[in-house]
Amino acid sequence: MNSLYVPFPAALLLVVVFVIKSTKMNSLYVAFPAALLLVVVFAINNHRRGKLPPSPPSLPFVGHLQLVGELPHRSLDALYRRYGSEGGLLFLRLGRAGALVVSTATAAADLYKNHDLAFASRPPSYSAEKLFYGERNMSFAPNGDGWRRTKKLAVAHLLSPRRAASFAPARAAEAAALVARARRAAEAGQAVQLRELMYVYTNGVITRVAAGGSGATAERFRKMMADTSELLAGFQWVDLLPEAARWVARKLTGLNKKLDDMAEESDRFLSEIMAAHDEEKAEGEEEDFVDVLLRLRRQGAAAGLELAEDNIKAIIKVTNALLACRSTVQSPTAEATARLLLRMHHYVFLAAVVLLAAVGYGVKNRRLRNGKLPPSAPSLPLLGHLHLIGPLLHRSLHELHLRYGSEGGLLLLQLGRRRTLVVSTAAAAADLYKNHDLAFASRPFSAAVDKLSYGSKNISFAPFGDDWRRAKKMAVVHVLSPRRVESFAPVRAAEAAALVAETRRAAAAADGGAVELRGLLYSYSNAVVTRAATGGAGTTAEKLKQLLGNATSLVAGVQADDLLPDMAAKAVRWATGLEKKYDDTIHEWEKFLSPIMAEHVEKRVGYGGAGEEDFMDVLLRLKEEGADGFELTDTRVKSLVVVMI
Structure with missing residues (x-):
């Protein structure tokens, strides 16, 4: 029985559970035959097929994903020792994808000699297809004439020894810049982060080699490659699902939109570079990769390969990715993403466990x-x-x-x-x-809080740990100390006088009637907090009151989507429009806080920090001075101001 058909009985079990819950039937009468059905399907699915290598027992839908740990090489070695054949082969099914594990040099030599065409192409990846112009390059294109011509073009014209030697001045210039950066960091008494410096060096060389650009172009290129690496590192769990389920998963998780946005931004960037290279280079002038490809297109010397704009963009993008991967230094973001993707299969496995648990509802x-x-x-x-x-x-x-x-x-x-x-x-x-x-010590994770507090980077919602302790110490010592609180006495006195005056006016207007103190006291508290936090009053306080009301309505109490499994919670937020509401609210906060922060920075530059400081002044001063090993970025300053408010 083909294991791709196994999800059908699994879906049937969900229907059975629904029937149990919707009727007064004794659940055991239905659960027992349903469990028996699952056992039969499990046995058929794990029945050895004569022409396939040996394989461990698998689960419906997830196959052998639950057997692969965070260290795949160790997991595969343990599985091969237990289930593999003497010939060095082991067959695994990772979701819908079949995988052959080869553990001996003899077996590997036989496969590459006699069955090389069967293993010459990569498994299809939706992300790679979307980001690399329909896989029109030598890294992701399926094996065939088109792939061979692309490889020949890259090896002969882009990565030849002569071409590599011609870029020696670019490497020397970037190496000098690397040494200068390291020297500046050392002279400033800072820890020299060689990983980041080496990554900047590699990116600078690649950008100059590929597009002849540096500076802003290099930074933009670095961001593009980092974003691409996040979506391509390791395996994509959605690619392990059946076709219909893959489409639904990409839609619900926002992966389709993310890929579309990234592909559009990348295409716009590469189009600008190609437009800047349209003029033909003078004879003897050094060419970068874009110049070479455009020249080959004009000369028609691409050995039968049609070099359309998309082909050139795909080749440039993947050639640069290959150069970046050859460096021993990789993006920390890509490394973290790869580690995360190695763990993601457990979520698929847990979904199957939940399915099995539902069958035993009467026993559970x-x-x-x-x-x-x-x-x-x-x-x-x-x-x-x-x-x-x-x-x-x-x-x-x-x-x-x-x-x-x-x-x-x-x-x-x-x-x-x-x-x-x-x-x-x-x-x-x-x-x-x-x-x-x-x-x-830590609060439960909340998607609303995480979104509205800039990634939970504050003392109220950050998980317990060193960062939280340093943030708390900074708040207690510098922001909420007795001396600092006392310095706001004139603010409290002024707002108290305004409260009394407003109460007197309300009493006079009520002509002996009741005066609603709740609203007046709330306005008083809001005004004091606004002036203490940002130095603003009037319209600033009113805008803050509106923002706090919107944020409170989203984070107060228990959020239903936070009680659901991760994927279901994301689907609910997307379907109900909650995700958009989060984005709109944090955008409003950003529009409110950014001008205030810019005004405070300008004031500090103009007046040298003289006069009484509000919370934001204190945080910006600590950011300049360095706050006891606590890195104060603009985002963290905003997060701390939000939670103090």
Whole structure:
């Protein structure tokens, strides 16, 4: 049985679970034959096929993904030792993609000698096709005449020894710039980050070799290659799904739009470079890659290869990527992305585990057998205990504790994907905060908070760790110290006088009626905070009040999308327009804070920091001075101002 058909019974099981939940049927009567069906499918799927190499037992849909760890070479070695053949072959199925593991030199020599054409092409990648003009280059094009002509053109005209030697002045100039940067950093007493300096050097050489540009062109090219590397490093998990599922996943995760935007930006950049190279070089003048390709197109000397604009752009892009990869220094972003992609298959595996858990719904609702976990109420698949929580949260938790909780005052709940510990006695709370404080020191992740607080880079939402401790120390010592708070006494006095005056006017206008103090006190607090944080008042305070109202409505309470699995949460945010609302709100904050920050920077330059400082003045001063090993970027300053407000 072809394992590509296995997702059909898996989908059938979801329907079975839905029937169980929608009717009064005893779940065990349905779950048992459903589980039996799954076992049969599992056995058929793992039945050895005579002409294929040996293979470990696989799971429906994910195949062998769950067997590959973060160190693939070790995982493959362990799998080969356990399941591989004496001939050095092992067959794995990674999602929908078949993979042949070759573990001996003899087997590898035989494959490359007798079966080279079968392994000459890369597996298709949607990202590569989108970003490299339909795979019109020697790295991603399928094996054939077009690939051979492209390779010949690159080797003979772009990467020949003579061409490489002609770029010696470019390498020498960039090496001199590298030494100068390192010297400046050392003379300033800073740690010399050789990784970054070497990456800048490599990027500078590549940009000059490829396009004859430097400076802003090199920086723009570096960003383009870093963005491309993020989407191409390792394997893309969406490429492991069946065709229809791949399309849905790309649509829901925003990958389609991201690829379209990136391809458009890259094309615009390369078009500008080609337009600047349109004029033919004078004889004897050094050519870069773009000059060479344009000359070959004009001469028709591309050995039968039609050099259209897209072909030239694809060759330039992939040739530069190859040169960048030959360097021993790679982008830290690409490295982090590669590590992340190696872990992403676990999410696919967990999805299959959830599917299997749903089949055993009738059995799952027993008490947790693990004696080390607190007692818990019966739960539902995916929802957990969400259905047990009513509009009055404190009453629901109290009733659940009375019914299911332990004498020690503990109760374990599963709210969607969030595991929650309910503590109902003072003794239990004291024990947790005394002996297990680190386990409960960080807030649960929230997509809304992460978006609106510039990546949770502040003392309220940052995860517990060194950065959080340094941010807290900086806030307590420099921003919220007794001396700093006392310095705002005139601000509080002025706003208190304005509050009294506003109350008097309201009382006179009410003619003996009630005066609504809630709104007046809120305006007073907002004005004090605005002046203390940014030095602004009036329209600034009113704009801040509006922004805080919008942000509070998005982050207050429990967000339903944060309780869903990661992919489902992203789909919900996209479908409900919540993601766009987050983007619009942070854009409004950015429009509000950026001019204020620019005004404060200009004031510091003009007046040398004289006079009383507000919060933003303090943070900008600390940014200039260096805040005890805490890197204060513009984004972090804005994040700290937002949370202090």
